[in-house]
Amino acid sequence: MSKHQEHIVCIKSEKVKHREYGFVDYELKNSDLMLGQRAALENDDEFRQLLPVSIFTHKGKVWAYERTSKGGESRLHNKIAVAVGGHWDLADLVIKDSVIDLKTSLTQTMARELEEEINLTSKIVNTIELEKKVCSDETEVDRHHIAVVYVHELDGKGIESSEDQLKTVGFVSPEELLSGNYNIEPWAKIICEILVK
Numbered sequence: 001m002s003k004h005q006e007h008i009v010c011i012k013s014e015k016v017k018h019r020e021y022g023f024v025d026y027e028l029k030n031s032d033l034m035l036g037q038r039a040a041l042e043n044d045d046e047f048r049q050l051l052p053v054s055i056f057t058h059k060g061k062v063w064a065y066e067r068t069s070k071g072g073e074s075r076l077h078n079k080i081a082v083a084v085g086g087h088w089d090l091a092d093l094v095i096k097d098s099v100i101d102l103k104t105s106l107t108q109t110m111a112r113e114l115e116e117e118i119n120l121t122s123k124i125v126n127t128i129e130l131e132k133k134v135c136s137d138e139t140e141v142d143r144h145h146i147a148v149v150y151v152h153e154l155d156g157k158g159i160e161s162s163e164d165q166l167k168t169v170g171f172v173s174p175e176e177l178l179s180g181n182y183n184i185e186p187w188a189k190i191i192c193e194i195l196v197k
Contacts, residue, residue: 022190053085121158
């Protein structure tokens with residue numbers, strides 16, 4: 001089955017109408033979760049696909065990578081990104097007593113995505129979930145997604161991409177990434193602005 005036929009987790013766009021500056025104060029709730037076919041959701045403004053994403057930091061710098069032309073989303077090619085993660089698939093759902101276990105499902109999704117996308121040899125010493133969700137309207141890709149952002153502090157610089165479509169840039173300060181010297185994607189800009197604040 002192709003990725004576009006898969007069913008993924010999303011929410012109604014109306015749940016996050018009050019967004020500004022590319023993010024939103026929104027607490028994800030079980031009652032908001034819906035399933036949809038990925039292909040249909042890619043161009044449907046009524047829904048936002050939920051993406052748990054991870055940011056890796058070390059001594060105030062954030063790990064960055066470039067999305068190469070080998071990636072599936074051509075609209076993001078050659079852009080610098082800081083968030084690693086992806087769609088919350090139907091297979092990632094953890095059900096307890098006929099109800100989705102939100103926290104466990106998100107953790108499982110994040111773990112699967114990290115296993116697919118990176119090689120991590122440093123240890124995660126602290127993890128926080130940002131209160132704000134990334135929820136931008138800047139590009140066509142942005143308008144159909146919302147990100148739950150986890151920031152992981154590492155005890156070293158032992159991280160690299162394990163996919164051809166992600167080319168490691170390395171650890172860069174958020175301020176430097178925002179300097180205009182990098183071709184950063186909108187989400188990277190939003191996340192770095194949150195980190196700076």
